[in-house]
Amino acid sequence: MNKKKFLLLIIIIFISNLQAEKLHLAIKYIGLKIINAEIEDHNNVLILTAKSTSLANLMAKTDNKYIIEYENDYLPKKYTKIINQSDYFENRYVIYDRQKEIGKRVSFLDSTKTCEYSIHPRCRDFFSALFYLRKNLDKNPGEIWVDANKITWKVTYRVIKKEKLSSPFGKILTKKVKITFQKESSEEKERSDILTNNLVNEKRNLFFWFSDDQENIPIxxxxxxxxxxxxxxxxxxxK
Structure with a gap:
């Protein structure tokens, strides 16, 4: 490899690394850390891994992976779930045909779960919806359509106030966002993974705190x- 090609390769790798973003998260319940999670956004692919802690393994072992291949504006083309929990497993993907408004789900573990179902043409999974939300907090209030295991939900978000929180960057000002859910499909809810199964519910609210800057990092x-x-x-x- 000559010097010019080598230099070009180094520049491409450097630029590629600059574009990558990785978030490390701790998920806690009653004050105890139960899951360590990582989300990486790179080259129009979101990859999330979630592994239970040693303490949580005694109750429910979790080793899950989610891969979202998306287009502009974090609109998913393909959503893959590989779920390994103590008593529940998934290995499936969904292809979104937005022109026909159909989700095509393929399960490698249970052929009865392979199916087609109706979708909203602008629907997202939970994780791509989170990254879309980061880029659209100026739309206040705003709405997102979420596909949660074949069920379409209308998600409404609103910035309700600003608060100072401790973070890896020190104590910073954040935007507190209230998120509510409205079920739009008639399908019965299916059992799903521990990470996303209960996140959408008409009777419960979800709150996010984002850094009060252009990045809107979820704190x-x-x-x-x-x-x-x-x-x-x-x-x-x-980053």
Whole structure:
């Protein structure tokens, strides 16, 4: 390899690394860390991994992976879930045909789960919806359409106030966002993975705190489960 080609390769690798973003998260319940999660956004692909802690393994072992291949504006083309939990497993993907408004789901573990179903033409999965939300907090209030295991949900978000929070960057000002859910499909809810199964519910609100800057980095999330909430907190940020 000559010097020019080598230099060009180094520049491409450097630029590619600059574009990557990685969030490290701790998920807690009753004050105990139960899951370590990472989300990486790189080259129009979101990859999320979630692994239970040693303590949580005693109750429910979790080793999950989610891969979202998206177009502009974080609109998913393909959503893959590989779920390994103590008593629940998935290995499936969904292809979104937005012109026909159809989701095509293929399951490698259970052929009865392979199917086609109706979608909203602008629907997203939970994780691509989060990254879309980061880019659109200026639309206040705003709405997102989410596909959660064949069920379409209308998600409404609103910035309700600003708060100072501790973060990997020190104590910073954040925007607190209230998120509510409205079910738009008539399908019965299916069992799903521990990470996303209960996140959409008409009777419960989800709150996110984003850094008060152009990046809108998710610093914290709180899901109002009963009797205790689930808390997500950013522990490390790389870009």
């Amino acid at each position: 914290k999330a709180k899901y109002a489960m009963s009797p205790f909430p689930i808390i997500w907190k950013l522990t490390k940020y790389e």
